[in-house]
Amino acid sequence: MPQIQMQTADQVRAFLDDNNPESFTLLDVRQKWEYEGDHIPGATLIPLVELPDRLHEVERDKQVIVYCASGGRSMAASNLLEGDGFPHITNMVGGIMSWNGLISFGPMELDLIGFTGKETSEEVLLKAYAMEANLQQFYLERADMAESLERIELFMELAGFEDRHKDTLFALYTKILGSEVDRDTFENAALESRGLAIEGGMAISAFLDRYPDAFDNDQGVLQLASMIEAQALDYYLRCAVRAEDEESRVVLKTLAREEKAHLKVLGKFMNKRDQ
Incomplete structure (x- = not known):
């Protein structure tokens, strides 16, 4: 079962600096108007509300780094990717607010709803x-x-x-x-x-x-x-x-x-x- 990695904005920044852009997908799951206002260079925009229908646009064999405003929507998106079998997923804790040096709010992660796969x-x-x-x-x-x-x-x-x-x-x-x-x-x-x-x-x-x-x-x-x-x-x-x-x-x-x-x-x- 793939595991979702949690990384801070600084860790993601270091990863982006050290790796070829062709080797990963930086995925922004905010709304279009949020993306147009400010986004990390090189990020691909697929809003969370559209992601279930656009999973085919994300390359499965690459590391997928997901971010939003503060980390909640990106965690929900990461869970969707994991559930669909994507093997390499990273959620950027704190979102673009942390990337910009601001204090972020909200949850670091949103867990699955108590589902283990063993329920009747x-x-x-x-x-x-x-x-x-x-x-x-x-x-x-x-x-x-x-x-x-x-x-x-x-x-x-x-x-x-x-x-x-x-x-x-x-x-x-x-x-x-x-x-x-x-x-x-x-x-x-x-x-x-x-x-x-x-x-x-x-x-x-x-x-x-x-x-x-x-x-x-x-x-x-x-x-x-x-x-x-x-x-x-x-x-x-x-x-x-x-x-x-x-x-x-x-x-x-x-x-x-x-x-x-x-x-x-x-x-x-x-x-x-x-x-």
């Missing part, structure tokens, strides 16, 4: 349901805090996506068990697994409490949402590979495709930075 189908679905419930709650809270009708509609639309995912997961769970399951019982069991299924290695509320100023505007919230959605996509793709039956595999791949669609919606709004 039932355990996978419980974790996935808890993940969707957490994310839905996050979107509903952001809708309550939004100051424009457009943003309220965006977060409510995203919350609706998660509601449909929850219905799909519950239906698959009952089919796998082969018996009727009370929805409340299922939800309670899923929420008990929440500690193993939290996004970014911690509950979203705890994450925001730790970094109260990092995501205090709409753009920051959208960036955080893109990290979480990318993790959900990675999770479903990994689960699909290990699914025990074809029906489960099809459902998980469908959920993965929908997460890709969510990322595109987020990307559209992230590009509306002046609104």
